[in-house]
Amino acid sequence: MSRSPEVDQIPSGDNGLVVANLRKRRISARRIGDFATVMECLRREIEISPDLLMPRVLLARNQARLVDGDESERALDFCLNAAVGSHQLDHGLIGALLLNVQQSPNIRLRSGRFEHLLEIIESASDATLSEPIRAVNRARVLLALRDRQRFLNAVNEFSATPISGRRHKSFANELEKVAQRWSDPSYPQHRISKIFVIGLSRTGTSSMDEALGLLGFSHLHWRNHLTGDLIRSADLFLFDAFSDIGIAADFETLAHQFPTSRFILTTRSIETWEISVRRHYRQQLGILKPDSLRRLAVARTFGGLMGEINASLYSKFETWGEAFESHHQRVDGFFSGERASRLLRFNVLAGASWAELCSFLGVPMPDVPYPHANPGQPESTVPLTKVSGKLDR
Template sequence: METRENRDTAMARAPDFVDPVTHAPLRRGADGVMLVEPLSGAVYRIENNIADLVHPRPQDDDPRAPRFDRPLPAVVEAFLTWTFGAFGGDEAELRGRIIDKLDLAPDAIVLDNACGTGASTRHLQARLPHGILCNTDLSMELLAHGASQTAAEAEGVTCRTIWCGANALHLPFADNSFDAVLSIGGFNQFGDAAKAVAEMTRVTRTGGRIVIADEGYAPWLRQTLLGRMVINDNPLMAFEPPVAALPEVAQDVRLEWMLGNAFYCLDFRVGDAPPQIDIDRPHEGLRGGTIRSRYEAARQRRGEAMNGEDTGRGKVFCIGFPKTGTTSLEVALQRLGYNVCRGSSRNNHSNFLMALQVHGDTDEIARVIRHFDAFTDLPFGGTDLYLWLSRRYPEARFLHTFRAPEPWYRSILNQLEKAGGVHGASLEALHASGGYGASMTVQRVWGITDPVARKDAMLRYYQDLNAAILAHFDGCENFLSIDLTQEPDWRLLCGFLGLPVPDQPFPHENPGQGKAPGRASDAA
């Protein structure tokens, strides 16, 4: 049985909850039924001893959840029973095989990401007699059911088990919180494979293993009659394992198909650095050269300039929202000699780039980036593209423009009304006037279909993304956050870019659109 000493030790080692956006520590409220992030004032409720740290919060105009003939937990359990019956597998045996891949020590701290009703909980608890298990899911209903079921079967269990509502794309845990992370089922529906894997990697300690298993019919069987029938029955069976989304530090990668070749299982160990290769070791033979010299020669043959492009040296990415001084910044950078990829929502390359960002085609975005030195507005600002940019171009400089939230919102509405004319500030009017990419970004990335009716959601997205950017670049020398609505001059910008100050006034484009006093703290 669990002793008081074991319980106290487990509580001391348990991962602390953090804000899912800023990763700042949370404090328990005085009433004991909520967690509070002191700086932003964000509040998260605790119900039945389960913290609801889901971000973003569900909205009234979110797509309506499917309707079922029974409660959601019963639907999930019936689907699992059908799946293992149809594909001929033993659920306990399969979960055991997958959990084996975690290489768990008895005192490990483990995250079950998207745990559902807790189908893996008893298996994990048995492997962790002195450990801690954190179960998270997007559905508070499934969590409550799972917690109730496992509590009723807790006789003899010594593993401390914590239940928490969480979005897999915004995990409410600090970096390096877990020895291992598991995700069985659900991954295909996270919405952003690269971000989901990045989040799991972030919270896993060096040396820990991550295991991802979900529906995905084996590629060599998909074009058979049976394969086409299986995918027709369940479109999730067409999903590929997220191999391309693995981080640079992934090591000992393993991939196999299970359960009648209908379930992939991908796992890897989190290393401390990417693999080391001696790219300057000379080859033997007539061709000679090294990996580096051969690559540079190939690039020269293709006509690519050797100017540090791979690391982004000399490039400037402006990652502030539209209507935060981005047009003024475009003009300023042009006057400083940069070839700027201008951010008008009606030019061809901007619409093209926004569509690429919505569909996650970063390879094609990188092709466009080759042709310019500086970049502003959507999709470089106002989206989470900064996460990929900072990894892909580590030597680039990042400029974050911001302003107070209310004036920003008014300026956005002014722009929409100008585009819509008599039709008002609607996204459909923006689309009809040529702002195809911008309207798609607001709808699909910001998750907002009506900026007028959804003011609170607009402001929340604006503030959350700004806070996430500041947290991501905290302490980086190649990052500058600047409020261009507050009497801007050249000195701060030129000092950051290492350029002389021009003998002319700083450009101030589009003045008077929703302008109001702003502070750095407002954006955070």
């Protein structure tokens, strides 16, 4: 099993014990969406051990989403420069830096930062990054750059080399599958059937993503985990199935672009959905109403794409119920008549399971329970998360 990205970044002595406890507290706070505590712990970790890079990278990421994008930009460049030749550089830190580059509002600087990250990977000593792991991470950055030939060359470098660590092997296997599709003479193919999950947040999209993986489909949920970016048009030709609000926001275009594709509307009752989604966004961003998304720094992230997605589905509405009804009306209106057979409405809380899904996709039912990811938590256990100042009302 591969090591945790932060395991080797805890200082020794009394400071190490303090940092370890802060890290435990931060991870617990992250699980319940208490981002004020997360950021407090990260700042204390940096104060105690200013040479540690991972807390700085994580703090910059949270600043970009919640508070100050400009400060996060400066912090990102500081971390990239500090990572050159650093003994802290490993698979986890590279992935964290890659995600921060993708999340940046400043899309003009993205390519240059990717090239800088490639230089950082090459500068690492063999003791810090073994050659196969170096090649795996080089391939991830080149995929993010959409540099086809250099990406294929990087995959060839590790494809015949034994790789240790479950996580490293998983990334290597997925990168090899992407390389096979990208090098196929028929690439790109619009006539190949894709699966698009177009339910809103908190309707079982994570469970559906896991289910599609169990059925053998290569799948992306919310982001491309290999590159750290939101799902982009280039990804649609490299994987089989896609889910979450980035897909839901533009399902009409996807239906025309891939005319043989199938669509799954994960759903639930509007009453239970409003409770769940309100809790989710209160945890994540400290807001209670969807139109508050327009005022947050998160709208600028991923080069502004996050704001476009939120605007399509949520931020133009005053209530979550209005957003729910509008999306379902869009889906119902589009998938009518001849298109109706391309859509499956799937409500796992009402008992939908493998039978409906596998019948719709024309695949055998697996001999495992249907997954239930992100089940949520009782309302009383969720803190009133404060991001900057007071909770949005």
